[in-house]
Amino acid sequence: MTNQKSGNNTSQLIALIGRLLDYPELEIELYRDELIDIVTSSVLSKRNKQEIISFIDRCSEMPLLDWQSDYDGLFERGRSLSLLIYEHIHGESRDRGQAMVDLLAQYEKAGLEIAHNELPDHLPLFLEFSSTQGEQGIGWIEDIIPVLSLLAVRLEKRESGYASLMWGLLDLCGAKVNISELREQVKNEKEDHTPKELDKVWEEEAVTFGGDSVNGGCPTNQHRPTENQRKDQEVPVNWMSMNETASATQPKEV
Structure with missing residues (x-):
């Protein structure tokens, strides 16, 4: 069992990281201060706060097209940096399909509906779901510590x-990971983002779930949890209403 960290804005931070990991669709320069406030007031270590703030600053200053290209x-x-969680765990085996069915059942149990072209194991979607689950949210993230460590x-x-x-995310979970061992493993991995390796990937059949795999299985902005479906009192991070989000998510007196 890992040492869970808690804080009033943990759900906000999880939602923020989920949004930053999704495909960039809007410049965030106007919301920089609100985003940094979420990070600054979190329970993250000083070093991790600084690194995430630096990332936000870089993205704020970058033209949207450059950010999208990056x-x-x-x-x-390539698949080594795939944001599809179960691709790292099960590869293309049938076990991945069953794992996604099970995860989808958990989403439905929590009242979360996803579009037919969304893959439930897409990390930004998984984090958005986790951010709505109150104290249980960290537990969901703990389940994927090996994947997060490898991606990191x-x-x-x-x-x-x-x-x-x-x-x-690993800091939030209080994860204990043998980073030196992972770095040695990754050091010896064959790169899969070269043109030659990419050609091999495109020749293989794409994984589909619940129909087709439109947009590569990446989430859309449809069918997000409604307020009565949520398990907490936090409001999802929304670039278009960050000022409202910041005020609406202040801790409420009990």
Whole structure:
């Protein structure tokens, strides 16, 4: 059992990291201060706070098209940095399909509906769900510590600021990971984002779930939890209403 950290804005922070890991669709310069406030007031270590804030600053200053290009170069090229959780655990075996069915059942039990073209194991969607589950949210993230650790080290190897988001999630869980061993493993991995390796991937059949795999199985903005479906009193991070979010999510007196 890991040492869980808790804080009034933990759900907000999980939602924020989930949004930052999703495909960039809006420049965040206008919301920089609100985003940084969420990070600053969190229970993260000083180092992880600084690294995530640096990542937010970089993304705030970057033209949206450049940010999208950076994202595509990382998460849409090769499988080593796939944000599909069970792809790292089960590969393309049938076990992955069953695992997604089970996860989808948990979403439905919590009142979360997802679009037919969404894969339930997509990390940003999984984090959005976790952010609505109150004290249980950290427990959901603890279940994927091995995947988060591997992604953190692989992103670190690519010198990507996205690594800070993975380290932040691991920090929230109080995860104890043998980083030296992982770094040695990743050091010897064959790169899968080269043109030659990418050609091999495109020749293989794409994984589908619940129909087709439109948009690569990435989440859309449809069918998010309504207020009466949520298990906490936090409001999801929303770039378009960050001012309202910041005030609405202040701790309520009991």
